[in-house]
Amino acid sequence: MLLAFDYGTKKIGVASGNALLGSASPLPALPCKNVQPDWDKVTALIEEWQPEVLVVGLPLNMDGSESELCQRARKFARRLQGRFGKPVWMVDERLSTREARERTGIHHADPKVDSMAAVVIAEGYLGGSEPLAP
Structure with missing residues (x-):
């Protein structure tokens, strides 16, 4: 899990993802306030699902370079690791939003796309996919 x-x-x-089945299912998106995650909601989610590993997308630019958002995602990943003591990996998420829009048929900002x-x-x-350290 x-x-x-x-x-x-x-x-x-x-x-949520299941390694045995090799599949994943969407859960409700979590809000941020002043660019900060709602850590109480993150904690409740982790307590409910009891994951063995946490995976965070790394939003690389198309040329493979890192943006400011990459640094924020890395910080989020390190905080997850520090708070919950679980293995945290990052994966290249280039084009994930595009694929998500194709799958959902939603082409505007919507938590379902996230x-x-x-x-x-x-x-x-x-x-x-090659997992990366936070």
Whole structure:
């Protein structure tokens, strides 16, 4: 069991993943306040799902370089690791939002797209994408 996160400054998409089945399902997105995650909601989610591993998408630019959002996502990943003591990995999430929009048919800002992007991130991890340290 894993939880995957599509980190954003306004909301964080979330998905649960099952390594045995190699699949993932979207969960409700988590709100952010002043670009900060609602840690009480993150804690409740982790207590409810009891994941063995946490996966955070790394929003690299198309040329592979890192943006400011990458640094924020890395900070979020390190905080997850520090707060919950679980293994945390990052995976390249380039084009995950595009794929999430195709899967959902939603082409505007919507929390369902963020959580579907987390599904794409989880599936990438489960499918053998190179995991990166936070």
